[in-house]
Amino acid sequence: MFDINGGELIVLFVVAALVIGPQRLPAYAEQLAVLVRRGREWISQARTRLDEETGDLGVDWEALDPRKYDPRRIVRDALLDEPSTARRAAASAVVGIPPAASAPLVGPAPYDDEAT
Structure with missing residues (x-):
């Protein structure tokens, strides 16, 4: 100052x-x-x-600390998180996909070597 x-x-x-x-x-x-x-x-x-x-806002301030921010962990947790059946059914109803087809994919993501 x-x-x-x-x-x-x-x-x-x-x-x-x-x-x-x-x-x-x-x-x-x-x-x-x-x-x-x-x-x-x-x-x-x-x-x-x-x-x-x-008052108590119910916010975990330590979890929001930018020094603990790790984008790799956040993406990994989001990809490995198993969505609940209610969310999966709601998402399939909105998109118009039958519930059986909205099951999560197993295995690595497809790789296109010709993509830029």
């Missing part, structure tokens, strides 16, 4: 100490500590209120 590294921060503190002076520095440090405490309390209250208002 401010793009200040550690060395620049120390220089800012030294300049602030020189400008403020040794007499007023403890009072300003105390005000800064109070401000930081109030900010932490405000953030904590905001988190608590947000959790109370949203």
